[in-house]
Amino acid sequence: MLEVKDLSVFFGNIRALHGISFDVKEGEIVTLIGANGAGKTTTLRTISALNRPTGGEILFRGEPITGMKPHKIVSMGISHVPEGRKIIGNLTVMENLMMGAYTRTDRAEIQTSLEEVFQRFPRLKERSRQLAGTLSGGEQQMLAIGRALMAKPVLLLLDEPSMGLSPILVEEIFNIITTINQQGTTVLLVEQNAYMALQIASRAYVLESGRIVLSGDSRELQANEGVRAAYLGESA
Amino acid sequence: MLQKVNKMLLMVIGAIVLYVLLKIMITIGVINPYWQRVLFYSLIVIVGALGLGIIYGFTGQFSLGHAAFVGLGAYSAGYFSKTFGQYGVLSFIGALLVGMVFAGLMGFLIGVPVLRLKSDYLGIATLGFGFIVKVALDNADKLIPDLGGARGMMGTPQLASLEWLFFIALIVIILTRNFIFSTYGRACTSVREDETAADMVGVNTFKTKLMAFIFGCTLAGLGGGLYAHTYPYICPGDFYFLQSFDYLIVVVLGGLGSMTGTVVTAIGWAFLLEGLRFVLGPQFVDFRGVIYALILIITILVRRQGIFGGKEFGFLVPQVRRGKPDVALRG
Ligand SMILES: Nc1ncnc2c1ncn2[C@@H]1O[C@H](COP(=O)(O)OP(=O)(O)OP(=O)(O)O)[C@@H](O)[C@H]1O
Numbered sequence: 001m002l003e004v005k006d007l008s009v010f011f012g013n014i015r016a017l018h019g020i021s022f023d024v025k026e027g028e029i030v031t032l033i034g035a036n037g038a039g040k041t042t043t044l045r046t047i048s049a050l051n052r053p054t055g056g057e058i059l060f061r062g063e064p065i066t067g068m069k070p071h072k073i074v075s076m077g078i079s080h081v082p083e084g085r086k087i088i089g090n091l092t093v094m095e096n097l098m099m100g101a102y103t104r105t106d107r108a109e110i111q112t113s114l115e116e117v118f119q120r121f122p123r124l125k126e127r128s129r130q131l132a133g134t135l136s137g138g139e140q141q142m143l144a145i146g147r148a149l150m151a152k153p154v155l156l157l158l159d160e161p162s163m164g165l166s167p168i169l170v171e172e173i174f175n176i177i178t179t180i181n182q183q184g185t186t187v188l189l190v191e192q193n194a195y196m197a198l199q200i201a202s203r204a205y206v207l208e209s210g211r212i213v214l215s216g217d218s219r220e221l222q223a224n225e226g227v228r229a230a231y232l233g234e235s236a
Numbered sequence: 237m238l239q240k241v242n243k244m245l246l247m248v249i250g251a252i253v254l255y256v257l258l259k260i261m262i263t264i265g266v267i268n269p270y271w272q273r274v275l276f277y278s279l280i281v282i283v284g285a286l287g288l289g290i291i292y293g294f295t296g297q298f299s300l301g302h303a304a305f306v307g308l309g310a311y312s313a314g315y316f317s318k319t320f321g322q323y324g325v326l327s328f329i330g331a332l333l334v335g336m337v338f339a340g341l342m343g344f345l346i347g348v349p350v351l352r353l354k355s356d357y358l359g360i361a362t363l364g365f366g367f368i369v370k371v372a373l374d375n376a377d378k379l380i381p382d383l384g385g386a387r388g389m390m391g392t393p394q395l396a397s398l399e400w401l402f403f404i405a406l407i408v409i410i411l412t413r414n415f416i417f418s419t420y421g422r423a424c425t426s427v428r429e430d431e432t433a434a435d436m437v438g439v440n441t442f443k444t445k446l447m448a449f450i451f452g453c454t455l456a457g458l459g460g461g462l463y464a465h466t467y468p469y470i471c472p473g474d475f476y477f478l479q480s481f482d483y484l485i486v487v488v489l490g491g492l493g494s495m496t497g498t499v500v501t502a503i504g505w506a507f508l509l510e511g512l513r514f515v516l517g518p519q520f521v522d523f524r525g526v527i528y529a530l531i532l533i534i535t536i537l538v539r540r541q542g543i544f545g546g547k548e549f550g551f552l553v554p555q556v557r558r559g560k561p562d563v564a565l566r567g
Pocket residue numbers: 011014016034035036037038039040041042043083192
């Protein structure tokens with residue numbers, strides 16, 4: 001579904017990505033793990049066309065999407081739940097969700113999506129009139145995911161959905177991600193919380209200083225000594 | 237749905253009652269011709285200021301040349317009316333349309349190169365545009381003598397009556413409200429709050445900014461057209477930098493992203509300007525500038541979100557705000 005080939009990104013003279021390649025197949029959850037500053041966010045932002053790559057290619061369903069505008073990418077079916085949520089604080093929860101459906105015109109189906117989101121996140125329904133800026137961190141994360149789902153994406157990019165959440169809520173969010181995936185949405189998940197990410201993903205890539213240093217089956221990586229030492233907080 | 241209709245109806249009925257009251261007060265002389273002028277001016281300011289409210293208040297694009305667009309509207313509409321004035325109401329409506337289209341078109345021409353840039357380039361560009369328009373109008377008589385150049389233009393038929401001004405302002409308020417609470421309006425708010433977030437939900441941010449800018453400039457042009465038909469004499473100085481600043485003050489004071497704030501402040505502003513003329517007397521009338529700069533500074537210190545802080549009168553707020561999905565999407 002998504003193929004990233006030899007992708008390079010520079011910020012001025014600093015090279016954030018050194019020609020990384022990976023792919024996500026239809027129906028999968030693939031996770032990209034790595035330490036702070038490894039280039040995870042940069043990778044997702046480049047897929048969403050928020051950063052310009054200096055080299056390489058991104059294919060979505062076989063079509064090159066490099067160089068497209070961000071709004072085109074969304075209407076092609078890629079939704080991005082960004083690091084830090086980026087919900088619109090001065091709009092209500094409902095308005096934020098409706099913004100998620102911005103690229104869609106099928107009124108009746110938008111209504112269905114809305115009901116699905118409310119089913120998944122009953123908390124959002126209770127608070128639909130509240131200004132999104134006044135939601136708690138966890139609720140904002142739910143809203144960010146709900147908003148992305150309102151676009152009815154084929155591929156969901158998630159950037160550290162567990163950030164700043166209590167363990168229970170992390171658990172809940174990861175369960176929700178699994179369900180979303182089971183209901184047919186392909187997921188590319190970026191996480192610091194490698195433990196949780198490897199639990200739900202089928203495959204994983206390890207990013208270090210802009211390079212992919214390891215990849216494979218989640219289970220294999222969970223067993224890998226180096227990964228255990230570096231990302232799962234265990235001594236080797 | 238029923239509630240929605242009722243609210244709109246209520247607002248229209250309220251407006252008609254207000255109109256009748258004003259009409260009666262003018263007829264029996266409670267509002268003398270002088271204050272009637274001020275009232276007219278406040279209605280014109282509402283139209284222009286709502287334009288800037290869309291550009292700056294709702295979309296976050298800083299424009300320092302709003303009065304220039306008002307001026308373009310005033311001159312083009314005025315000139316049109318002078319030329320085709322014999323057709324009365326029809327030519328008046330035509331003139332207003334000409335003013336709107338002309339100002340909107342200029343907004344388009346400036347917006348296309350400038351709005352692609354993030355940050356404050358629009359402020360600089362529109363500031364420059366304001367100067368250009370002033371110089372152009374000062375010298376316009378060399379090309380078209382009837383425009384009067386620096387001496388100003390006279391002879392536009394004075395067709396803007398209370399009815400016209402009042403109901404045009406009302407229509408503009410309703411249109412603006414519908415725009416702001418539409419999908420497009422929410423896209424504008426998203427762009428203002430966080431352009432990246434807007435990008436991420438699939439908003440074409442450039443197009444959104446451009447659309448908002450053109451819409452705002454068109455309203456400026458409409459305000460200008462009304463202005464030209466309300467005042468027998470207009471001159472380039474009426475639409476210079478300080479006037480742009482006036483519009484900015486109205487929008488900021490009222491609260492960015494509050495239509496209610498813009499409307500109320502526009503009225504308050506027009507009356508304050510004139511009120512101060514009386515309070516200060518002819519000798520000190522120039523101190524008005526100091527006083528409103530002070531008001532602005534104090535507002536920013538005490539209440540940065542403006543008088544209305546993004547809030548709206550209930551009757552201006554449709555369903556989505558209240559937590560119901562509006563299925564009234566784009567079509
Ligand atoms: N706009 C930018 N300008 C300059 N440097 C940037 C920019 N964005 C990212 N970088 C740099 O690129 C590198 C990768 O950053 P990125 O945000 O992708 O890391 P990350 O893996 O998401 O880290 P974290 O887990 O802390 O979020 C970092 O060194 C960062 O400083």
